[in-house]
Amino acid sequence: MAKFRINILGCGSATPSALHNPSCQVIDFRDRLMMIDCGEGAQVQMRKMNLRFQRLTDIFISHLHGDHCFGLPGLLSTMALHEKGGAVRVHIPQQGMELFRSFVNYFCKETPYSIIFEPITGEGGVLYEDHALTVEAFPLYHRIPCYGFIFREKPKTRHLDGEMVRFYNIPVSQLKAIKEGADYITPEGDIVPNSRLTTPADPSRSYAYCSDTMFDERVAQAVKGVDLLYHEATYGQECEGCAAERGHSTARQAAVIAREAGVKSLLIGHYSKRYRDFKVLVDEARTEFEAVTGADEGLKIDLL
Amino acid sequence: MAKFRINILGCGSATPSALHNPSCQVIDFRDRLMMIDCGEGAQVQMRKMNLRFQRLTDIFISHLHGDHCFGLPGLLSTMALHEKGGAVRVHIPQQGMELFRSFVNYFCKETPYSIIFEPITGEGGVLYEDHALTVEAFPLYHRIPCYGFIFREKPKTRHLDGEMVRFYNIPVSQLKAIKEGADYITPEGDIVPNSRLTTPADPSRSYAYCSDTMFDERVAQAVKGVDLLYHEATYGQECEGCAAERGHSTARQAAVIAREAGVKSLLIGHYSKRYRDFKVLVDEARTEFEAVTGADEGLKIDLL
Numbered sequence: 147m148a149k150f151r152i153n154i155l156g157c158g159s160a161t162p163s164a165l166h167n168p169s170c171q172v173i174d175f176r177d178r179l180m181m182i183d184c185g186e187g188a189q190v191q192m193r194k195m196n197l198r199f200q201r202l203t204d205i206f207i208s209h210l211h212g213d214h215c216f217g218l219p220g221l222l223s224t225m226a227l228h229e230k231g232g233a234v235r236v237h238i239p240q241q242g243m244e245l246f247r248s249f250v251n252y253f254c255k256e257t258p259y260s261i262i263f264e265p266i267t268g269e270g271g272v273l274y275e276d277h278a279l280t281v282e283a284f285p286l287y288h289r290i291p292c293y294g295f296i297f298r299e300k301p302k303t304r305h306l307d308g309e310m311v312r313f314y315n316i317p318v319s320q321l322k323a324i325k326e327g328a329d330y331i332t333p334e335g336d337i338v339p340n341s342r343l344t345t346p347a348d349p350s351r352s353y354a355y356c357s358d359t360m361f362d363e364r365v366a367q368a369v370k371g372v373d374l375l376y377h378e379a380t381y382g383q384e385c386e387g388c389a390a391e392r393g394h395s396t397a398r399q400a401a402v403i404a405r406e407a408g409v410k411s412l413l414i415g416h417y418s419k420r421y422r423d424f425k426v427l428v429d430e431a432r433t434e435f436e437a438v439t440g441a442d443e444g445l446k447i448d449l450l
Numbered sequence: 451m452a453k454f455r456i457n458i459l460g461c462g463s464a465t466p467s468a469l470h471n472p473s474c475q476v477i478d479f480r481d482r483l484m485m486i487d488c489g490e491g492a493q494v495q496m497r498k499m500n501l502r503f504q505r506l507t508d509i510f511i512s513h514l515h516g517d518h519c520f521g522l523p524g525l526l527s528t529m530a531l532h533e534k535g536g537a538v539r540v541h542i543p544q545q546g547m548e549l550f551r552s553f554v555n556y557f558c559k560e561t562p563y564s565i566i567f568e569p570i571t572g573e574g575g576v577l578y579e580d581h582a583l584t585v586e587a588f589p590l591y592h593r594i595p596c597y598g599f600i601f602r603e604k605p606k607t608r609h610l611d612g613e614m615v616r617f618y619n620i621p622v623s624q625l626k627a628i629k630e631g632a633d634y635i636t637p638e639g640d641i642v643p644n645s646r647l648t649t650p651a652d653p654s655r656s657y658a659y660c661s662d663t664m665f666d667e668r669v670a671q672a673v674k675g676v677d678l679l680y681h682e683a684t685y686g687q688e689c690e691g692c693a694a695e696r697g698h699s700t701a702r703q704a705a706v707i708a709r710e711a712g713v714k715s716l717l718i719g720h721y722s723k724r725y726r727d728f729k730v731l732v733d734e735a736r737t738e739f740e741a742v743t744g745a746d747e748g749l750k751i752d753l754l
Contacts, residue, residue, distance in 0.1 A: 161528040162494045186490055186524040190466045212527040212557045220490040223516040224465040242556060249553045252546060253516045
């Protein structure tokens with residue numbers, strides 16, 4: 147199946163530490179790379195994980211707290227030194243866009259690639275679309291405007307059964323329609339049902355990213371039915387009050403959202419540095435939802 | 451002797467790599483910390499080297515290339531979360547000061563300490579002065595306006611010989627003058643020469659930082675006679691042309707400056723990533739000047 151891989155470059159909260167880097171993920175979708183959040187040190191993590199700057203086309207910034215965006219100037223500068231071509235689109239909440247653009251443009255005056263800033267506004271909506279993928283933003287509920295992102299593969303066509311295509315000697319001009327579900331009508335007028343000519347399309351996979359947000363059931367609605375949900379789990383239940391006050395979630399709350407949204411699996415991260423080992427948060431989440439993975443730097447998850 | 455220690459937090463050039471962090475040093479002068487340059491990752495390096503945010507009072511930025519200042523927003527944000535009090539002065543070349551200040555102020559709105567930006571202009575001059583230390587900026591010769599810094603301990607007073615003070619029963623009111631070199635006149639009118647009452651003052655130590663700069667003899671004039679000179683040595687002699695073109699120096703050139711300036715020892719750094727092992731640059735420098743040390747992350751040098 148075509149590659150749809152989530153790379154974890156950083157999964158700590160607030161400040162880089164010996165344990166974790168600040169937030170950063172890279173989606174590798176059919177060898178095109180798209181970054182979500184860009185905490186300080188993202189460029190070094192990219193190199194450590196062997197993710198090539200040349201292939202990075204889009205960066206999505208969830209909100210304007212430093213641990214989600216301070217790696218951006220360094221990353222964009224370094225890509226210039228690596229003679230990256232083409233363009234990089236930086237999708238960033240409108241509130242700080244001009245400031246960020248001025249800052250980056252000052253330091254990256256002569257890049258061999260274009261840096262295009264695109265504001266995320268209002269309720270979000272579709273930020274990116276091509277023949278195979280859409281990326282949408284939707285609101286999260288944090289202390290400042292903050293967005294989640296859904297990467298959704300478009301519906302795919304059915305697989306042709308080569309043997310049957312040869313058997314019926316089907317002209318090439320018909321194949322597109324058959325892959326899209328049409329029956330085949332022979333020159334003699336016989337109808338060959340599509341199910342004899344094709345096997346089902348691969349499922350369309352989806353990934354949702356939710357960091358930072360307090361517990362809010364609107365998030366479950368927004369990410370309904372995705373295959374993999376990343377939801378922040380900054381704290382454990384013992385800090386539920388503190389989580390709410392700071393606009394964050396507990397591991398148990400992340401799992402409740404996963405269950406209510408009917409996702410296949412849950413990935414948690416954005417751990418407070420008070421947790422030396424995030425296993426305690428994974429265990430807490432599993433009391434509400436079975437399929438939980440804890441994010442960790444260097445982790446790669448392939449959507450299947 | 452009172453502490454005057456140079457901590458190396460980063461000594462690479464251009465981009466952070468697996469080998470080296472971008473430029474950053476912290477001067478620990480009598481337990482007050484002053485940072486020179488602040489490449490990405492400086493805050494993590496501070497913690498790794500056990501340098502306390504609380505004690506940091508001044509940051510000196512040599513020039514506005516990203517590898518010398520992109521760590522600043524993250525460092526200043528993190529210090530806020532660590533509830534640092536007091537103030538931090540950021541001395542920064544005037545050209546980009548407003549832009550940097552706007553950016554930092556956007557992200558560090560509610561710090562429990564003050565962030566004071568102070569421009570470095572024209573030929574530099576004294577940026578900082580207290581009873582024991584001055585910090586001066588002077589021009590370097592790079593692609594954009596760039597400054598070197600000299601940390602100069604003020605002349606110290608002589609040491610009293612306690613036994614002699616007691617022997618002559620010298621009143622406390624006289625001691626300050628004697629430490630500054632005065633003789634003592636007894637109530638009987640006898641003159642006790644200062645040399646019998648004191649031992650010589652500790653030498654006043656000095657440290658000069660020069661990164662980034664092309665080879666220029668005016669630099670040797672500016673740093674004349676310092677105890678320790680840090681001079682960039684981005685390249686080896688085989689890249690002399692490239693060094694000049696990019697406004698950098700070779701290891702041999704750094705050593706020539708050290709010799710011409712008559713410094714006691716030379717510290718080199720800002721290594722191009724083409725050198726997997728900086729020993730080759732240290733060896734090259736030693737062909738011109740004997741006392742050469744190669745900077746490396748984690749290195750601490752005490753001026754004696």
